[in-house]
Amino acid sequence: MATGIKDKVAIIGMGCSRFGERWDASEADLLAEAFDEALTDAGIERKQIDAAWFGSAFDAVNVGNSAIPASVALRLDGIPVSRVENMCATGTEALRGAAYAVAAGAADIAVAIGAEKLKDTGFGGLPTPYKGTFSDMWMPMASAPAGFAQLAAGYVAKHGVQKADLKRAMAHVSWKSHQNGALSPKAHLRKAVSMDTILNAPMIAEPLGLFDCCGVSDGASCAIVTTPEIARALGKRDLVTIKALQLSISAGAESSLPDWDGSHVRNTRRAAARAYAEAGIEKPREQLDLMEVHDCFSITELVTMEDLFVSEDGAAIADVLDGFYDRTGAGVPCQVDGGLKCFGHPIGASGLRMAYEIYSQLLGRAGERQLPAPSIGLTHNLGGVPYLGIAAISILGLKA
């Protein structure tokens, strides 16, 4: 295996817009909001940026194709700017571009910025994704919750659990994120809700009710990366470095061959194994201080706890109900900022928003929700559907 990029790239500045129904802001406004904060945090000038990666997913809304609109919005005159798109993993994909450019020595300072302006569609939920002319011929065009809801059927069948027990654990996942979201000033949904409200919400895609689904939000998030050497030269003391950055994409096996059991996300397991190897983590349950995972739906977060090898296979229900992933629990706090569920899910921004929370926590800037002295955290960003998708994992930590 390649040696990886552990500690070769430092994050010197991050920004995140307020997420939510931003009727006041265009995508360009959101980009500027995140970019301004990141520039100020990094303490650099716009002209010091060598390259940028811009992530945005849906063509039906947002600013249009190519990197030109982002370049215009941020006045990144003449430097290389690329637009990346990898569904809901787009934000991490942008970070990957910028980090690899720095690690390769192709850029001294690079920007990763992701944004999504979902509330220009006129309705709740996501725009219909375009899956290509061939898929149109045969593939059912179901919603995102329909794709992930099937994990519940697979999980129940695999582990022989009661549907009601799984539903209660799923509800706890959402309950916990609402508790945390209430403490996140930039979060979309900042209200705690009761278990009863969650359990009795209208059905979206069986067994996912309304509160099993994440917020559909506008927002942008930004990271500025450089080498640890340049970071030190810029006067940075506490350095957050990238310990691992891994991506795994389906090639059709789960959805075409009989061996996948429908109860987990194979790509997450692959990306996690590689990320732990790159970062040198052997016991994630003991070594990780916090996680921001892709809780697009409550069932996704639940199976992700097993896919990241933090809960044993079949033990996620018990861990979740024991409060192992709660902010104030004894385990690994998960979705401390509220997660996709409550901080919100502007597709192209989400991977970078997760990194923003880990970065803030590591630097002790997380305000009311600050954890006691975390030193390493993980982001997990999923695109597509469990059986045909993308898993992107980053591990960020303080540099010794």
Next chain:
Amino acid sequence: MADFGLTGFGAYIPRLRLERAAIAQAHAWMAPHLKAGAKGARAFCNWDEDAITMAVEAARDALHGQAQPFDVLMLASTTSPFANLQGAGIVAGALGAPAATEALDLGGSPRAGLSALAQALRARRPALVIGAERPNAKPASAQEMTYGAGASALLLGAGRAIAVLRGAGVHGAQLVDHFRAAGADHDYYWEERWIRDEGYLKSVPAAARAALKDAQAAPSDITHFAFAAPQRGIAEAVAKAIGLNTAPTRDLQDGCGYTGAAHPLLLLADVLERAKPGELILVAGFGQGAEALVLETTDAISDARPRRGVSGALAQALPTQAYLRMLSFYGGVDLEWGMRAEKSGKTALTEQYRSSAQTGAFMAGRCPACGAVQFPQHQYCVGPDCAAPARAFEQLSLVDAPSRVLTYTADWLSYHPAPPLYVGFAQYDNGARVLTEITDVGEAGIDVGAPLQNVFRIKEIDRQRGYRRYFWKAAPLMGDR
């Protein structure tokens, strides 16, 4: 070729059944008289069924999954979804028929199905004759109560014929009892009593007498009279006028309803399920006159039974009281489906043609290197340790391959004309795994492990351009024979 005749038969009736009382109840404020005819249930098409999909299902019932021993495929319907695109060609593609198959559409008359059968019997060439109809009646009309939907398929060939043609007769008349202008949605009818007295009671006996004469048979020789009119009582009066000793066969009003060009063929399929060797069947159709055939069953009838047939199709009912559901499917009410329904349904016809070898008859590929059966077929084998080029794949159809539910959900969020959209993975016994829409799920829902069957359905309707695209879907397995 002495033994040329019918060699197989099959039927399809949509599983959705609406109690006629629910129709009458919905219109009671303005048409209280409908209550008088509100007996039993009528069939209606799910949103994803039409004359073409029903034709495919009836043909599959007749063919028993065997190789297609026919040179000619005729599809008779007055309700084909296309004015200028051949339904029979689409049916041939779904059945995996060779490119040399002669496919043709017939329409323009409720007699079209019987006329097609008569022509094919006289031509004495291996043929598949299908009648399929999805008539659309104006809300609160008499037809809304009596119309149904369904299809019947008759396989013709030499050797082991179960019934042979003994005689035929036609009686043309310039009598317009009803018509539907090109592009119009509904039929326009004249007074029922006039249609009965001047139409049915004169034309059908005249055609029947001609057919009997051609068959050198007497009215008393007929065992089964396969004839029905949408209006009650007419077939009995016609039988009496011909001088038959037998009453008409059941009219299929209960559970199905009148199916226009498909109806004589559907009645014939129903009779063939019960007929004994050496019996004479008189089958007749009406419209601008009438047409009649006399068929004689052979010894082979005893062991020729479709998997489903009319009786099986009648039994596979999904009853509903929701009148507005039928009205919505038939375009009688324009419901608010939300902005998600605004999504473009445009079909890339170039892509449709390129992929038709896979999608038409649901062809999976078996990798010669690792044995994995896979749909869809991409450029290389899906086996992570294989990835052999797909060029050498053995082709096999998944249409009749057994499968079960691996995962599923009921999706209330996506735009779907019959929510919720049931979607999930079908795991085939042969190893193939396909993400599929599951249609015709009853109120009890579905669960992991439930056995499935495949049905040919509308995949998407492009409302902007009037096009529709077809593909296979899963449905809960019905207990066919």
